[in-house]
Amino acid sequence: MGEFRILEIKQSVFADNDRRADEVRKELKEKKVFLLNLMSSPGSGKTTTLTRTIEHLQEELRIGVMEADIDSDVDAQTISAMGVKAIQLHTGGMCHLDADMTAQGLDGLETGDIDLAILENVGNLVCPAEFDTGAVKNAMILSVPEGDDKPLKYPLMFSICDVVLINKIDVLPYFDFDMEKCKKNILMRNPNAKIIPISARTGEGIEEWAKWLRDEVKEWQK
Amino acid sequence: MGEFRILEIKQSVFADNDRRADEVRKELKEKKVFLLNLMSSPGSGKTTTLTRTIEHLQEELRIGVMEADIDSDVDAQTISAMGVKAIQLHTGGMCHLDADMTAQGLDGLETGDIDLAILENVGNLVCPAEFDTGAVKNAMILSVPEGDDKPLKYPLMFSICDVVLINKIDVLPYFDFDMEKCKKNILMRNPNAKIIPISARTGEGIEEWAKWLRDEVKEWQK
Numbered sequence: 001m002g003e004f005r006i007l008e009i010k011q012s013v014f015a016d017n018d019r020r021a022d023e024v025r026k027e028l029k030e031k032k033v034f035l036l037n038l039m040s041s042p043g044s045g046k047t048t049t050l051t052r053t054i055e056h057l058q059e060e061l062r063i064g065v066m067e068a069d070i071d072s073d074v075d076a077q078t079i080s081a082m083g084v085k086a087i088q089l090h091t092g093g094m095c096h097l098d099a100d101m102t103a104q105g106l107d108g109l110e111t112g113d114i115d116l117a118i119l120e121n122v123g124n125l126v127c128p129a130e131f132d133t134g135a136v137k138n139a140m141i142l143s144v145p146e147g148d149d150k151p152l153k154y155p156l157m158f159s160i161c162d163v164v165l166i167n168k169i170d171v172l173p174y175f176d177f178d179m180e181k182c183k184k185n186i187l188m189r190n191p192n193a194k195i196i197p198i199s200a201r202t203g204e205g206i207e208e209w210a211k212w213l214r215d216e217v218k219e220w221q222k
Numbered sequence: 223m224g225e226f227r228i229l230e231i232k233q234s235v236f237a238d239n240d241r242r243a244d245e246v247r248k249e250l251k252e253k254k255v256f257l258l259n260l261m262s263s264p265g266s267g268k269t270t271t272l273t274r275t276i277e278h279l280q281e282e283l284r285i286g287v288m289e290a291d292i293d294s295d296v297d298a299q300t301i302s303a304m305g306v307k308a309i310q311l312h313t314g315g316m317c318h319l320d321a322d323m324t325a326q327g328l329d330g331l332e333t334g335d336i337d338l339a340i341l342e343n344v345g346n347l348v349c350p351a352e353f354d355t356g357a358v359k360n361a362m363i364l365s366v367p368e369g370d371d372k373p374l375k376y377p378l379m380f381s382i383c384d385v386v387l388i389n390k391i392d393v394l395p396y397f398d399f400d401m402e403k404c405k406k407n408i409l410m411r412n413p414n415a416k417i418i419p420i421s422a423r424t425g426e427g428i429e430e431w432a433k434w435l436r437d438e439v440k441e442w443q444k
Binding site: 074 | 263264265266291296315317344345346347348349352365367368369371372374375376378390393396397
């Protein structure tokens with residue numbers, strides 16, 4: 001069992017979130033800590049994807065996870081049980097994390113011995129997209145049951161993400177989901193997005209995702 | 223084809239949203255218009271459920287639909303094609319609708335000849351739960367692929383909803399979803415919640431949902 005605790009996040013007092021985010025990133029660079037901001041709708045499989053990712057990377061990278069949730073601590077407990085450092089951030093009803101709230105989480109996580117810090121943001125495709133958390137890269141998960149039209153409806157989220165994981169591809173046969181149409185919709189919002197179809201349940205595609213993340217961490221730590 | 227247009231919603235200027243919501247409800251009561259606020263995560267099947275609901279009720283009730291979306295007008299076009307009045311509310315990045323924004327939508331819809339107005343709120347389980355829209359009843363859709371634990375993670379949303387539709391029950395065999403556990407989790411948040419399992423795709427359960435809605439409209443119009 002890894003470390004595990006709950007941190008109550010305070011409302012941010014910084015007016016200029018973008019500047020605070022740049023400060024956070026600068027500090028991460030100095031400490032050689034890579035921060036990934038992972039976003040998605042509720043129920044798209046963030047926590048399951050995270051456990052798969054940890055399985056693939058925990059031998060070579062020291063990982064710490066911040067689970068942002070309005071209430072409950074089930075996710076941090078799940079992650080902690082895998083033997084990595086985990087902290088539950090209670091946002092007190094807030095629908096997103098900004099840079100200073102993320103900095104509070106990083107302090108709580110004590111990142112001195114961490115290579116890769118992952119922020120599991122609040123399950124929401126709207127508000128988290130509007131706030132730079134200070135992360136080095138943004139990733140999001142879109143799951144097959146949500147539909148291939150989501151990039152049309154949540155434009156900002158798709159435009160700010162460096163990677164889009166298309167999760168639950170094991171249930172593709174049971175849904176009207178057009179993978180090519182979905183990719184086209186994503187690339188319309190962000191031509192540079194890396195798109196990786198995965199199934200967190202079966203493990204399909206996780207190797208490619210883990211490789212991308214590993215390479216990014218190594219690049220950041222140079 | 224029903225009427226269809228796009229309305230750009232202005233930021234609300236009312237400090238006291240609860241009071242504005244009560245005003246909206248009072249006006250609706252006078253006009254004998256029933257307003258349903260329909261909420262859910264992105265991709266849970268709001269629009270498909272809505273088209274099924276309209277099929278069941280449009281012979282007996284005059285229906286108008288407000289589609290709140292950050293961008294795009296695909297939903298209002300879909301609804302409009304069914305021959306009912308539809309209006310697309312562009313929220314300009316806002317993650318929810320409050321009472322005054324809803325009032326702007328009702329004005330745009332011109333509710334003089336409407337029995338049932340339905341607001342399809344922004345796909346989000348966090349922010350919409352915090353703002354009374356002035357609706358007579360709140361309903362939400364939780365879809366099977368999202369998981370039976372969502373009431374634990376989004377407590378406020380489940381506690382304010384009069385009805386929870388559990389959608390996509392046709393794919394139950396392909397997901398680890400415990401219906402009894404889900405019902406228990408919902409009732410823990412709101413012991414008075416009416417829970418109706420449905421499949422908007424196959425039509426299962428829609429009759430029961432339409433009956434509940436029809437009875438509520440009739441009661442409101444007395």
